[in-house]
Amino acid sequence: MIWIIGRAGLLGAEVSKAVEKLGLSFAATGRELDILAPHALRDFARGKDIHAIVNCAGYTAVDRAEAEEDLAVRVNAEGPENLARLSLRLGARLIHLSTDYVFSGTKREPYLESDAPDPVNAYGRSKAEGETRVLAAGPDSVIVRSAWLYGRHGGNFVSTMLKLMRERDSVDVVDDQHxxxxxxxxxxxxxxxxxxxxxxxxxxxxxxxxxxASWYGFAVEIQSLALKHGLLDRACSLRPVATSQYPRAARRPAYSVLSQEKIKALGFRAPPWRESLERFILSLRGMQS
Ligand SMILES: NC(=O)c1ccc[n+]([C@@H]2O[C@H](COP(=O)([O-])OP(=O)(O)OC[C@H]3O[C@@H](n4cnc5c(N)ncnc54)[C@H](OP(=O)(O)O)[C@@H]3O)[C@@H](O)[C@H]2O)c1
Structure with missing residues (x-):
């Protein structure tokens, strides 16, 4: 069976659905099973025929991590290391999530898996340390770095933008991070x-x-698709601004596009982001009616 960890999160909730769709048996755990408690993890796994663990749990508050780096490192590095150790004992594969924020964003072409991490914020440092510790403790692990996630569950850019677009006449959006x-x-x-x-x-x-896309370009597309599919009934003015005009606790990479070539070679398809956004907006419309 597949063990999905972080079932209540933005990503974890979708993984349970995707695994179910493939007809695979799974167990899913959330906050009640702390990834920082190795004994509890072992107790949970006992007697179950687990062949893969998908870890979607994490400390994901990018700005708050600047003030809580120790906690971010515990959840994003010590926790995943616990899971890598346990995977090794179980003979299971750990599939762990990481992020484009392990990169500084100084490149101007898509980041390769072989590029060295050089994070510019505490969250990115904690995730980069997680990668190192997972691969050291569980060499059979798979780490999937992803980026700019949105979905039905949890806070994310699309739901925030739709809310602001309904409430305001104008919204400023950063246009120099891609x-x-x-x-x-x-x-x-x-x-x-x-x-x-x-x-x-x-x-x-x-x-x-x-x-x-830039965050601004992403917002423009969200508005256009939401208007097209009846999720918004009026346009609001979107204004492109520089990161310097929108100060936040954590620095962000200016460019964090990830090369897809390696995973494509395994046969996995990454749809164009606009195509997926439209499918997502249509799924929200389905929920409204
Ligand atoms: N969101 C993005 O844009 C993005 C981009 C790239 C990569 N990722 C990575 O993708 C993964 C999933 O992200 P997400 O956006 O789905 O995160 P999320 O919505 O914040 O979900 C993370 C889940 O982990 C749980 N959790 C936190 N600490 C835990 C612990 N000690 N033990 C067990 N569960 C714990 C959280 O519970 P509480 O809510 O109760 O704390 C939450 O349900 C993370 O590894 C993240 O770094 C995310």
């Missing part, structure tokens, strides 16, 4: 596929929506 918007349901499908294929090579893979 990345790849990724629908959590697409990523969940890939994670389920990886969990079903223990024969695939271990190591780091990148997966995000195909193509790139």
């Amino acid at each position: 990345g790849s918007p990724t629908w959590a349901a697409d990523l969940a499908g890939v994670l389920a596929g990886l969990a079903a294929r223990p024969d695939l090579p271990a190591g780091i893979y990148h997966y995000s929506g195909e193509g790139q």
